Amino acid sequence: MGIAEFFQHLMNGLTLGGIYALIALGYTMVYGILKFINFAHGDVLMAGAFIGLFVFDWLRGSAPLGAWTIIAFFLAMVVSMAVSALLGMFIERVAYKPLRTATRLAPLLSAIGVSFILSNGAAWAFGTRSRKFNYPFDNTPITIAQVVITPHQILILAVSLVMMIALKLFVDRTRMGKAMRATSLDQPTAMLMGVNVNKVISMTFAIGSALAAVGGILIALDFKVYASMGTMTGLKAFVAAVVGGIGNISGAMFGGILLGVLETFGVAIFGIPTGLKDTIAFGVLILILLIRPEGLLGKVEKEKV
Amino acid sequence: MKKSLFVLLAVLVVFAFPAVAQGGKESASPKIGFIGPMTGDNANYGVLSNNSAMLAVEQFNARGGIDGKIPVVLVTEDSEGVAEKGLSAIEKLSSSDKIVGLVGPVFTGVSFAVGERVQNEGIVMLSPSATHADITNIGDYVFRTVVSDGLQGEVAGTYFANVLGYKTIGVLYAKNDYSQGLYEGMSASFVANGGTITIAESFNVGDKDFKTQLTKIRSANPQAIYIPNYTAEMAQILEQASQLGMRIPFLSCDGFSNPDIYNLAGDFTDGVIYVGPAKVKESPSFAKFVADYTSKYGVGPDSFATNAFDGTNILLAAMDKVYKATGKFDRKAVRDEVAATKDYAGVSGTINFAENGDLIAYQGLYKVNKITPEYLGTFTVVDGQLVQID
Known part of the structure; x- marks a missing residue:
């Protein structure tokens, strides 16, 4: 394998990983606070992609590619983030909050139920055929030293990076972030100190769902929009969160990128058959659970969200 | 005691009625089946071919149907392009609808599964699009109006x-x-x-x-x-x-x-x-088929849909012949009639079947x-x- 091919695979892996990381943040935030895995997260991503698609197509009309389509795209993204945030808060209120004092298994099962309701509901309402999410910009690839990069890949990396840094700043520097960290450490004590725990939890779901919507739209540009799009992507992002150390924001970013690169290299360089591509992520999951169950970055940072 | 008797009676009545209704309808109109992906990513293949089957049956019935008096009913089942769904579809078509012949399935994978079933049940099958070389090796009830891979x-x-x-x-x-x-x-x-x-x-x-x-x-x-x-x-x-x-x-x-x-x-x-x-020489029958199809469905047929139209017509013609000769729809006789197809002038061109049920083609x-x-x-x-x- 030449150097150029190596870097091409690396680039493909990094962009895949950027998306995993973005989605993993949602899992990790909810887990950090509630110690519960929100299995409906991937389906919120799907809902976000559909909303983004509808808003974008409506705003764009038949306009040719240009400044307006890019503005329309980001507007669609903002609307989709807002609606998905509301959806996330709604799901939490209806399906998880009443079960907060129940056994730990109850909200988990409830989440799986929500996941099925969302994906089957979308299949019923929008059909099961893939829909094309048109690029809002000219996606002609750029070649840098024999490595080909598309504007879309740059967008994925840029948006993921910005979102992750913004989230990190939010959690570390703002009052709300502090309240989140407090809730994560010890809920009853945080409540005694005057933290509105219900509000914090709602906020957590809102942010996580908004990030999922961004991930959904970024994926949709490449892989189209369809009702079951959240299932496998959601699972992979979940694995990424566990690999990085669930409950840990930096861990989710690291785990996501690592998983994307491992999947690409596993097939391209280590010669794992293409048919087994999806098993790489889950193989890594089992390995991590056996060797280092707290995740790769699990103990390096104490800070949790 | 009285109440439970009443319930029992009610149940019996409910079950008896549809059975009577079905029994009466069945002898009047023979049914043929269609299996293809009607939903999912590949729904377009199934929908386009099913349109053809519907069009062929509609035109056949408009000409008077079997022996100029009996209309044929088409029953469409969705396979989603998945073998398991195809199997439950043929199960229903065979035992509940009692079809005489089958147009489809559309996909090769589904056709392998369904083909084994129709061979066992003795139902003639004409796939418009299952192209795998081995499909027709399943048995003598399996035909196709598409070129083998x-x-x-x-x-x-x-x-x-x-x-x-x-x-x-x-x-x-x-x-x-x-x-x-x-x-x-x-x-x-x-x-x-x-x-x-x-x-x-x-x-x-x-x-x-x-x-x-x-x-x-x-x-x-x-x-x-x-x-x-x-x-x-x-x-x-x-x-x-x-x-x-x-x-x-x-x-x-x-x-x-x-x-x-x-x-x-x-x-x-x-x-x-x-x-x-292969492109057919611009035959009038092909032009008419495309025009009829397009005006009815708003889109043109793809090549598989063209094959499905011919397949349905071959099946209908065979049923017509068998009924005229014997007064009933024997599945084996219909199969033999399909196999005997000679220089059939279809919209996709002249159709002949090879010994194994393959289309002789270009x-x-x-x-x-x-x-x-x-x-x-x-x-x-x-x-x-x-x-x-x-």
Whole structure:
């Protein structure tokens, strides 16, 4: 394998990983606070992609590619983030909050139920055929030293990076972030100190769902929009969160990128058959659970969200 | 006691009525079945072919139906392109609808499963699109109005080697019977004509990301890439190849003749050369079929839909003959009548079946200009030699 091919695979892996990381943040935030895995997260991503698609197509009309389509795209993204945030808060209120004092298994099962309701509901309402999410910009690839990069890949990396840094700043520097960290450490004590725990939890779901919507739209540009799009992507992002150390924001970013690169290299360089591509992520999951169950970055940072 | 008796009676009445109603209807109208993907990513294939079956039955009934007096009923079942769903569909059609014959299934994988069933049940089956070479080897009740991959692969391999002059080809195929069958057929004759398959990469059905495989193929640097798949995957492959800056020519199969590819892939289809159905000489029956179809459904038929129209008509004609001779619809007699089809003037051309139920046929070659396929000619392979018909 030449150097150029190596870097091409690396680039493909990094962009895949950027998306995993973005989605993993949602899992990790909810887990950090509630110690519960929100299995409906991937389906919120799907809902976000559909909303983004509808808003974008409506705003764009038949306009040719240009400044307006890019503005329309980001507007669609903002609307989709807002609606998905509301959806996330709604799901939490209806399906998880009443079960907060129940056994730990109850909200988990409830989440799986929500996941099925969302994906089957979308299949019923929008059909099961893939829909094309048109690029809002000219996606002609750029070649840098024999490595080909598309504007879309740059967008994925840029948006993921910005979102992750913004989230990190939010959690570390703002009052709300502090309240989140407090809730994560010890809920009853945080409540005694005057933290509105219900509000914090709602906020957590809102942010996580908004990030999922961004991930959904970024994926949709490449892989189209369809009702079951959240299932496998959601699972992979979940694995990424566990690999990085669930409950840990930096861990989710690291785990996501690592998983994307491992999947690409596993097939391209280590010669794992293409048919087994999806098993790489889950193989890594089992390995991590056996060797280092707290995740790769699990103990390096104490800070949790 | 009285109450439970009443309940029992009510239940009996409820069950008895539909049975009577069904029993009465059945002798009046014979049923034929259709199985294809009506929902899901590949629904377009099923919907277009089912339209043809509906159109053929409607026109047949408008002409008076069987023996000028009995209309035929078409029952459509959705397979979603999945073998298990296809099996439950044939189960229902066979035991509950008591069909005389079956048009479909549309996909090769489903046809393998359903074919075994119709063979056991003794129901004649005419697939408009199951192209795998082994489909008709299931048994004597399995026919098809589409060219076997055996021929498609042979024409593809010899054409790529001898006419296009390629020495090296890379392949990206899906792990399903259709795609793998075409890949193996093409590569056998391509190699026999002096070519080399430099790299063959595969993927699972439903995959959306092909960048890893494409990057590997690019490094192997073949002169062209053969992608025998369905539209959803081919659109992804073409788009991602362009994103990787690949300028290698793409070669494809009859799956490319579905116009949905141009909605999904747009301009990326430019320059693709594919083996598809041979073009019929602009016969009046073909023009009329396209006009009828288009005015009724608002879209034109694809090649499989054209085959489905012929298949349905052959089945209906066989049923008509059998009924006139015997006064009933014996499944075995209908099968024999289908097998005896001789020089049937279908809209896709003259139809004859080989001994094994295969269509005796030719292949067409197409090259896409932007989003419009242009016809390159009609070919067949005789004793390993490529022959151009016109």
